[in-house]
Amino acid sequence: MRNFLAKYMPPDYSAHGPALDQLNAVVHTLMLILFVIWGLLFAYMLWRFRASKQPKAVYHGTHSHLSTYAEAGVAVVEVILLVGFSIPLWYRWTQRPEPAKNPIEVRLVAEQFAWNVHYPGPDGVFGKMNVKLVSSSNPLGLDPNDPTAKDDVVTLNQLHMQVNRPIIVRITSKDVIHSFSLPYMRVKQDALPGMEVPVHFTPIKTSGTEPWEIACAQLCGLGHYRMRGQYHVHTKADFDKWYASEPRAVANISG
């Protein structure tokens, strides 16, 4: 079922992605069937009822109830799509992963035109932030005097995650609305200033040497087109190695 659309869609490397793709395949199949049936009927009528063949129209037209059945059929299929697919899928999409699965939790702060990724460090607690401390070397305004901030890691345009381990990305923005889009993960979430909205997913394939792309999907200004980030899906060993070796954010703060 999924194959006919997969040709036109990018690769799908997340745990929840195939179910979404399957919904898309089912919907597109329904659309094609409806369009082909309507189209054939339409084309037949244009040919059959042209004035040169049918000089006098029939006042009452058709008495068939076929269209009523067709409309009822569409309604039934839509109910199935809603109740059987879309609503349960959305429910699962919004459920937080269980703590037992040890999800990685990061904050992602979008700005014109970059993605700041904030890791809490080994203590698992995000350091305090203050908008007054924002500077070019401290893009999030981390408070260097806060003990929980000491081990935090902040990267620019680079999001690191671990294969087969859920990740919770808490998305917000410093300035305007952006939209965090990972086409290969079937993930999209607007980055809204003043709100922090979590998305969660599980990558099921490592990205290898070529990192994958974070795209901005919401018009955010003149640099919208180049607001491109990257993400790396590591094995557990590689992820731990990266997390341990990455310099701490407070060490970078100058002035």
Add this chain to the structure above:
Amino acid sequence: MPPKRQIRVGTQWMYARDAQRALEEAIRVSEDEQREHGHHVPFIRKYVFSTDHKWIGIQYAITALTFLLIGFSLMLLMRWQLAFPGRSMTEIPIIGSFLVKFLGQSNVPGGVMLPEFYNQLGAMHGTIMVFLAIVPLAVGAFGNYVVPLQIGAPDMAFPKLNMMSYWCYLPGGILMLSSFFFPGGAANSGWTSYPPLSIIATQGQTIWILGMVLLITSSLLGSVNFIVTIFQLRAKGLTFMRLPFFVWAQLVTSFLLLLAFPPLEAAAILQLMDRVAGTSFFLPSGLVISGTPLTNAGGGNPLLWQHLFWFLAHPEVYVLILPGMGIISEVIANNTRKPLWGYKSLVGAGVFLGFMSFVVWAHHMFMTGMGTVISAFFQTTTMIISIPSVIILTALIMSLWGASIRFTVPMLFALAFLPMFGIGGLTGLPLGLAAADIHLHDTYYVIGHFHYVVAPGTIFAMFAGIYYWFPKATGRQMNEKLGKIHFWLSLICINCVFMPMFYQGLAGVSRRLYDGGAQYAHAKPVIWSNLFISSAAWLLLVAQIPFIFNFFYSIFKGQRVGANHWQATTLEWAAATSPPLAHGNFAVAPVVYRGPYEYSVPGYEAADYLPQNVPDEPALPPATGGGMLGAAAVAQKES
């Protein structure tokens, strides 16, 4: 015993067709008298500040068509940048160097379009097409010209309000266009103007808001007028269930405009205050713009704007499509020579569509972080609203069964509307299901979807309407051959423009990208189609040349035709050819005896159409209008 199949007119018995001719003759004589003895109307009151609905309709039509061409041209500029990112526009053959000079060094330094300018073009393309081209054309032009004629009224209920509506629209449009000349250029935050981007944007955004306030005011004045006119000024015997579907569509549209626009007008004022008065309705606390904290920000919410905006803008989608469906219904009934199939279900579906359009708005906001309950609500309403659309489309397609189809130019556009709107509607399904929308949201798939609804959908309906009512407005017919060339070229080109967008969207290419996605690896497999789309879009411009030529040529040199050129049944065709301005529409107030689409009536052999205003044959049962109107119709028949 009266002679069979004849009707009594005064003291005479005659065939219905002869009666119609006699009536037309009477109208002609009375018009000539009016021309000779009519009072003199100064030029400025007749052609500039006119209160005649027909002239206001024509003013709207000419202005809106001009804006349609401007909006289209902005897109053609963008398509150059998308086809050849970063290439100098001086390379455009023939007009290249002129274009670069015209657009100026600040927008296209060295001939290369700046991203800021690209965003201005995008925002203004959307704004112009929706608010300055399609709505004024569908409602201002067709509604104004056709509705009073179709309901047998002498004019709109409030002619001066009507004039004011146009004179809010035109300054609004000019103001909007003038924003290109302000420092920093026109609005560049998309036609949706999402804050905070729109609040920190250049001055053009302030002009955009002021322009919108004028345009909204214009729409509100118009919608009140239409509602009162349709309720109060229907001809004797014209009950609601005898209204042409076009009038129904305009009535529902007017209610949508009346109820949906005020929230946006309020929101626009709030945004204006955020921009100029230092308020913070849409700005949350802690905003940092380019490294500097924004001091006046705090306590607001950018999502509030989105709710207020889409509370208008979703009904607006139906404002864009309903009048188109109305035009298509008229053209199809006329050219199939039979009644529309399922008139009652069409009307019911149209009214239901209007109601439902107010409770689907947040399906534009699935990616803002919605919980299951809210998303389930909006997905369900979205699926429900698809049903009346399916009913309308099915009724129009099934109307072809048993028809005797005349492939006139308006009919070609009307027929093409059906599958094109079908594609637009069907591709709305995956976008309306939140889970399927995750991948497709904010991609080119969305652009393909709504353009199929509005471009080969509504705009084709507008073309159908222009070719169909041109003889009524001018007394001349547009050239059929040029019309067919226009139709076929447009149909092919427009599909080549929008079909590949689904392909790009499925690949995940975001919309509103200055380079069409050249930065992104996931766009690589589909990026070639940008050149294809751009070429088709430029050819689409070429395809409009026969239309533009035909339009102006036919005004002066088109073939002269009679008052009822298409042998139609509705009341506008009972008025004189090119009804004179400032004299009312009908010499004698028409009386309506039957439904709007009585074509090929069994047992009536005189002609294959029986106009609404031709008195009943005694053999037919008396008019069943009920109440005063029905009684009046019967009394009229018996007098």
